[in-house]
Amino acid sequence: MIAILGAGAVGCYYGGLLAASGQEVLFFAKSKRAKILQTEGLNIRWSTHTQHLKIQVTDDIQRIREANALLICVKANQSTAIANQIKPFLSTNTMVLSMQNGLQNAQRLSEVFGRPVDVAMIYAALAMTSDNTVSYQGGGHLVLGRPGDTAAHQDALQALADMFHKANIPVKISANITQDLWSKWIINCAFNALSALGQIAYQDLMQQAHLSEIINSIVNECFALAKAEKITLDEAAISHQIQQVAIQWPLQKSSMAQDVMAKRPTEIAELNGLAQAKGVLLNLPTPINTVLTSLIKMQERLY
Template sequence: MQIAVVGSGAIGGLFGSFLHKSGEDVTFVDINAEHVVEMQSSGLTVTRQSGDEVLKVKAVTNIEEAGTPDLILFAVKSYDNEQAARDCLKIVGQDTIVLTVQNGVGNIEAIETVLGRNRILAGTTAFGCTVLGPGRIKPSETGSISIGELDGTTTPRLQKVVDTFIKAGVEMHVSQGVDSLIWTKLLVNVGINALAAITMLTNGQLLEYEETESLQAAVVEEGAAVAKAKGITFMVDDILEHVRGVSRSTYDNKASMRQDIERGAKTEVLAINGAIVAEGKRLGIPTPVNETLTKLVKTIEKRGKI
């Protein structure tokens, strides 16, 4: 399968590495020239507990060098969706599939506006990954990917993508309820990311302080109220306990939003806690804690690198 990874940072780099190692024709595309040059000259370095693995990969800044792929792994930050989708117009073929497992909500809508809804597969991932520097990533030791068609059907193209990842050694799950999948993951991000970005605590440490544990419960409860009003059900029985369980199981992880703040980069808070605020306003549901955290993260963003 010919695959273009559009946005080759943490998750894009990790998924691309799996597929590259399994023999797929993978091109890593990224606008970060330093990152791409490092991959071109020295390879993509994947740091694990067992040591470093260096992969000789094809990496480009010019998306047109990716050819016409069978699959685009759409892994840019949410605020870059529109521009990245327009760039993808240069390479999509009649049967090109676009897969997004991005954090937050609104990603599908942004992509479909440019590329069309019929191309999109969507889902979530339980993998975590940190960018250590140009051409260097450090993934979690375990994880999985869950994806599905937007209409809940099981199609040959969905199965082809699932089989391709399984061949690469990835634990895969097929979902008939993409909205439930995405909103369950959204609430995990709502409960962890902004708090970690503000406090600089690890995921697990958020549960060790009465104040952050209480704030986590509050933002998750607000998010659950919004989801209920939208008619969305979660993939778990107790969403707050699920968020706490993820915090515990990823105890030492630095949340992606904390990583962004540490780099002085723009965050995805508007697609996560900010999305709860926006939907709450639309539905008449108060979300004061999410609004406060969103404003605090945006203030820290504007202040710049810590």
């Protein structure tokens, strides 16, 4: 059984596609959402039509013990709490995959579980538009890896890749997971907080010269942090990907924009807040990441 922990945008989209491919999937959700999903089913809203799926859902965390694969789809700021909650029920054979943004999820989860955890970087634009509807705005491919990987772990990654391939989800196993994690993290630092503060979609964001200048500054601060940590990045490729975000997902607002709109705690500490923290440690200036972190924290105080 594939366990989907967290029936939000990412959990519902990827879990829904895995279930639609005929694989056994059990969604773990909080009781209100579990009830709605179990009785009314899950909708995936594509641009042309809405796909309706009957799915299996529970709020009984103990059933994690039945899982062959566990996909962690809660926000990164909930990783440690949820890991402690499920640890007593997690079988030693269960493959664990973090499907979250941020640089620190695998390390956090593996510290609690006492074993390695794989990560998936998600290049998709998704949003919940009701308790049982996820709206797809584009993309969808995954990049998988295990931080600190050695060849011995390739079988587990291949098994996870096969699981996604069966559902026609494009997957790449990373040749350099640290580099890929940083690249995705920089993209999130560039867009998530700005989109949240302005409740602005990526196309509108990039069309405004003063905002794209801020994005350049955020990215340059992150590049300097990477250099100081001796992480080799393909800076031109990341800058290109940043331009592509507005082209591929013009109407998407970041997952942080969705959090602010719903008055939920954000992942700011994992994104621009982490850049700020790294800057302090490395004695490097990160003024723009620091200001964005403060502004998002002020938003959170207004809830």
